[in-house]
Amino acid sequence: MPELPEVESLRALLARSVVGRVITKVEVREPRLRRPVRPQLAAALRDRTIRAIRRRAKYLLLDLGADVLLIHLGMSGSLTHRREPQGGDGVEPRSAGRLDSAVRLDPRHDHVKLMLDDSSALVYNDPRRFGLIKLLPRADLGAAEELKALGPDALSDAFNAAYLAAKARHRRTAIKNLLMDQRVVAGLGNIYAAEALFRAGVRPGRRAAALTPAEINRIVDATGALLREAIGAGGTSFRNYLDARGRPGRFAPRLMVYARAGERCYVCSTLIRSRVLGQRSSCYCPRCQR
DNA sequence: CGCCCGACCTGAGAGC
């Protein structure tokens, strides 16, 4: 679920609310995530100060000084900052009064809770348990398995037309698969790869190597603009994604093709189609995209 | 190496 814009929105919110806070206690209620949460984690986090929050691709990094807490939300994860009613098993997001969406986090999937020194808590909730929480020494972050193979961040200057053209050369794979390959460019998932290609006017199934320089240019430009707009809207909420305050993102109504198969294109009224690429359904407008 | 596929999980929604 969460792709770059959702994680970046989360980073920005948490940077305001939890930086400077001290972790007083950690509860690991369900260690069985994509990789088991290590038993030592809770003790290692205790009394650590959250100094800064960063993002790399779809990973959130809590800077704890000598170590970094790496968090990935998988397909269905969320991280919410809540007021913890003392003594209670609180599940109310911090600004609960503004929760106008139908989305509710199921407390059974509150797998890890970081209690903070202002009697609030950071809660990791993840129904499908595809996420990851892991403590890494800051010194060799770059060498970490999870991060070392990542390509340039989709929002970085390093993701430019010359770079993408070089990566696309001799590749028979579909351009959408290439954009979703985190080793090529980091941060795009199924929603934003589809949306970037719509904006660029390129069909998702086109062979990467067959794209023209103009198309490569449009893809890179469209990706940057799309991600910035999505971040501005707090990301996309489809089913259970919620931001740090327990609110959904506001970008979903602006999606042009994702999850719209069978509906009419907002630009040309042609029916949006879907095909499977790399085992992911890929929506596109057969008229606007060539 | 590039590419494809299944696996890992739970829940929502459709169809019967």
Next chain:
DNA sequence: TGCTCTCAGGTCGGGC
């Protein structure tokens, strides 16, 4: 109502 099936925002490892 309740069952069964498909699909879902992501990675990872194995096989060819």
